[in-house]
Amino acid sequence: MFKTLILILMGGVLINNYVLQQFLGICPFLGVSKKVNQAVGMGVAVTFVMLFATAATYPIYAYILEPNGLSFLQTIVFILVIATLVQFVEIVLKKFIPSLFKALGVYLPLITTNCAVLGVTLNNITDGYNFLESMVSSLGVGLGFLLAMVLFAGVRSRIEMCPAPKAFKGLPTTLIAASIVAMSFYGFSGVIEGLLG
Amino acid sequence: MEKILIPVLISFAIATVCGVILTVSSKLFAVKEDEKFVKIRDCLPGANCGACGYSGCDGYAKALSEGKTDVTNLCVPGGDGAAKEIAAVLGVEAEEVVKKVAYIACNGNCDAAPRKYEYHGQMSCRTANMSYNGDKHCTFACLGYGDCANICPQNAISIENGVANVDPRKCIGCGMCARVCPNHVIHLIKDTSRVAVLCSNHDKGAVTRKACTNGCIGCGKCQKTCSHDAIHVEHNLAVIDYEKCIGCGDCASACPVHCIVEKCFRTDN
Missing domain, CATH: 1.10.15.40 (Electron transport complex subunit B, putative Fe-S cluster)
Known part of the structure; x- marks a missing residue:
């Protein structure tokens, strides 16, 4: 049991990294990775929302949609629930923890339309996880997102200083760098199973 | 019929619940903003x-x-x-905003200021300045690696022939470039100014002359020419007092090294 949870967690962080292996959430990955501290803010916010989103959507699926044979409604219902949830979290944070609200700033509303959040809730159901496994998986995926953001922000801040050819300046270099970082993550496939299995 | 009705009703119910939760919470947790x-x-x-x-x-x-x-x-x-x-x-009286514009007090371009070594590090003035105060002989100079151009929110600065150049029509006078310049050669002046000293070198005339042919040698001709007591040589560098300057341009024509120039800094038109 414990081993499965560790496997799911590490799998989310390293092997099935949502940004680098499954290409979900590319928009904030390219948009908010210019500076390391911004990347950390975005990564933490996404992890936070992913956990909440899973906690909210899993019961809805298990107790409302599935018993009525309406699992085909999951995508549209999840979008609705996640959007509401993010708004709700924003209102509550603004009232009770203004400092955290200020720190997360523009990232919270940005996450409303982040496909990585929707992706993790849908994939948890496709993979047949129970509630605990779903939560661990969301945590893993969130941490993986954070890791990818921070790593890439570091790479990017170094690249910005380099004299690239004019045609490659800006986004082209960023995309090439992203592909190389993604390739480096292929090295992890099999490592975790090998260590624990 | 039922096949369509039940999903529609359930989605509607979930949406309503979400809406009610949001409405209630926004009222309940409302924060009073000033x-x-x-x-x-x-x-x-x-x-x-x-x-x-x-x-x-x-x-x-x-x-x-x-x-x-x-x-x-x-x-x-x-x-x-x-x-x-x-x-x-x-509810107070409005005060007029003085429009300001940045200008680079250096004209040590590639023709005028020879380099003392080949710099191959990061393309940043701050880094270049760390090795022997930059690669120009003049240690007060614009290094031309574009820190100011990179930080400018309006893309008003370009590097031309090794020296930064501000386009006054794009400049909003925020002064970010002036803060980032390691040699502090960027200054903010009123956009009504018409004359500027394009040099920041405080070395003595002979030393300046060797480092850059466009540098101010502190000869004092401008000071003597000026009929309004608006330009003075301080520490071997001509400095314009913009409170007194009327922009006649006499100093510019008197300057033997042409480091004082007449220029339009208007931000409009």
Whole structure:
């Protein structure tokens, strides 16, 4: 049991990294990775929302949609629930923890339309996880997102200083760098199973 | 019929619950924001450039709304429009904004200022300045690696022939370039100014001359020519007193090294 949870967690962080292996959430990955501290803010916010989103959507699926044979409604219902949830979290944070609200700033509303959040809730159901496994998986995926953001922000801040050819300046270099970082993550496939299995 | 009705009803029910939760929570957890702050914040352009001396537009709006400052004309990018709107919100008399524009006090281009070594490090003035005060012989010079051009929010600065150049029509006078320049060769002046000294070198004439053919040698001809006592040589460098300068351009024509130039700094047109 414990081993499965560790496997799911590490799998989310390293092997099935949502940004680098499954290409979900590319928009904030390219948009908010210019500076390391911004990347950390975005990564933490996404992890936070992913956990909440899973906690909210899993019961809805298990107790409302599935018993009525309406699992085909999951995508549209999840979008609705996640959007509401993010708004709700924003209102509550603004009232009770203004400092955290200020720190997360523009990232919270940005996450409303982040496909990585929707992706993790849908994939948890496709993979047949129970509630605990779903939560661990969301945590893993969130941490993986954070890791990818921070790593890439570091790479990017170094690249910005380099004299690239004019045609490659800006986004082209960023995309090439992203592909190389993604390739480096292929090295992890099999490592975790090998260590624990 | 049932096949369609049940999914529709369930989606509708979930949406209603979500809507009710949001409405209730927004009423329940409503945070009172200072009305004045919001209104003032709306007047400001949101460039967060820091020209006002606060941490950004929010910082300035906060200081104004809390009465920590009553100076309404600090926002340079916003100009007269923003100052008038803020004054209207606060109910005070509007003060005129002095439009400012950045200029580079150095003309040590590739032809005039030879390099003392080949620099192959990071393309940044700050880094270049760390090795022997930059690769130009003159240690007061614009190094031309474009830190100012990179930070400029309006893309008003370009590097031409090894020296930065500001386009006054694009410049909003925020002064970010002046703060980032390691040699402090960028200054903000009123956009009504018509003459500028394009040199920052405080070395003696002979030393300056060796380092750069466009540098001010501190000969004092401008000082003697000026009929309004507006230009003085201080520490081997001509400095214009813009309070007294009328922009006649006599100093510019008298300068033997042509480091004083007549130029239009108007931000409009």
